[in-house]
Amino acid sequence: MFVENRYLTHPYYEPLWAELVKLDMAAAVHATPGLNNPEWTSHGPFIEKMKGRLSKRSLLGDAGGGPFAGGGGSAFTIADEPLGHSLSPILSYWLDNYLFAASTLLGYGVMNRYPDMKAVLAHGKATWMEEVLEKFEASTRVIALQHHYPVRTDAEEMWEEGKIMLGFDADERGVRKMPERYGDKVVWGSRYPNQDTMSAWEAIDMLRASNIDEAVIAQMMGGNAAQQFGIELVQTVGV
Template sequence: MTNKRFAVFDSDSHVVETPELWSKYLDPEFRTLGKFALWREEGKLGSYLKVNGKVFRDTMNSNIPRHAIWKPGMTWDKVGELDPQTRHAATAGASNAEARLRDMDAMGIDQALLYPTWFAEGFHLVEDPDVAYALARAYNDWIADFCKAAPDRLFAASMVPLQNIDFAVEELRRTAKIPCFRAAFIRPMFLEGHYFTHPIYDPLWAELESLGTTVAVHPAVGMWNPEWTSHGPFFEKINTRLHHRSFTTAEGGGPAAGGGSDIAFGFTASPPLGHPIAQIIAPWLDNHMFVASTLIGFTVMQRYPNMKMVVAHGKASWMEEVLEKMEASTRTIPLLHYYPVRTDTEEMWEEGKIMLGFDAEERLIQKLPDDFAEKIVWGSRYPHHDTTSANDAIAMLTDARVEDATIARMLGGNASDQFGIELVQKAGV
């Protein structure tokens, strides 16, 4: 175990919602409708996410729960070597607070902000605003009880019923009074056919800024959700639609047989891609689109300059190029927008209260730590398959010759400022 010289805050970890969220925390009058609108079924032979009564089957191997497979001591190689024919149990800390705290201790993590799993995938697709409001209240009450196991260590991003902005504002005001909530969860995606560049969301930004609630933007791959909600479904589903043209020669013919050139063309299904590409590409693209179009292009940053935000899970290194491209575009292309767009986007980014989630293995951050030190927060992704521990992160950054003070800021200090949390050092020795 690494000797930690500073407190570590995990700005991107997840819980997996349990059935009691629906059976106990959801208002009785909404329990039937709530399970119709959003439900995760974990079967022995298969799993699915149900949204608005429609089933989206999990096409991944049901023996390996990718969303909750990592445990302390595992490496990515060990995850990849798991026997796909054997049923592997989900990580206990995904749904049990006491087990979560034990895992945090082993990972060198002192405090954590908790994101949802199935609500991240499907909640914003719920069509009925009244049911969505009831589900949001149920999730928020459930996660608040989860955090009570260690109020100084566990914090949460609240679920916001964006299906109705009045409901969203009401729930934001309610959860702002509950100590564990230090952020409001938003998934960067298309909602009801429009994006966050729509003026309908201006009251949302205004309320978040007024309350001092940090916006926690986190993409979800959504591989079995409807297409065009995010980039994930498109990239994954196109895999099953790719075809390649093949040909066969007519029997006894063709050049190889010394005959004519009669060739029978046909289409045969191509083999599957070698890797689920949505998990690689979608988070970066979804975050990129949100920052470029909403925060900069739609001038949300400049109109709500005191709003705090963390854009998690999509890495951070890409921001350098985005800012460069956005500055060139805003200076050379006349843009008609809700408000005039600033042309000094790099300066605006430095002034804004926006931070990006990062991985310690990002090479550009290791090489140019001072360029990112003030604008990033670290996240483990626990208990997903690509989890890394704080001990891993400290070792990687130390090996890259990043100074201790900078590592402490990246892994704790920035998150403390952004979420308004007093750091405490509990884990490790």
């Protein structure tokens, strides 16, 4: 999340965005929970701290007053049974993708200044983008983030015009129900043969079962990725 103590919204990264466009190279961004990272280089440790607070109650808070009302760490805090599993692997992928796409690419106008910049946000699901656009459009109309650059407030239009693609899984209902919205915005990826994913053939079967056009399935399952990464597809038939 941070390089040399600078977040991705910093002007420090402008030469990187410009060089990506110049080289016609796609930036592949992979969200990670960062469970073992230092706190300010990943959201994982912060989320685990919040998880720890979920099992604590403040007696002063229950009484309705005091500086630690609401679950502080005073001597009047008691602990309930803690949650038995980490939350970071569940939440951090979406949070990291959300912040990269929303605050950097949209909020600080990278997609506006570099409309030909290509990026793929891998292994982070795709349908979270609906909430990003909904919340972000409302926020930019309240406070325009013009610290360094003019910022467009039409996040939806900027997203549609941009060359940013999202990794997706075939079990995402939003993608299957709205292929017209995601058909040219997603690339399929897999951690097969791990148990928490599926093979390409299983993904194709699931998309076909949702009555998605074959040409759109071909885009989702390889065509978009080939275009984004500059790969020429060659069809082979096994005997």
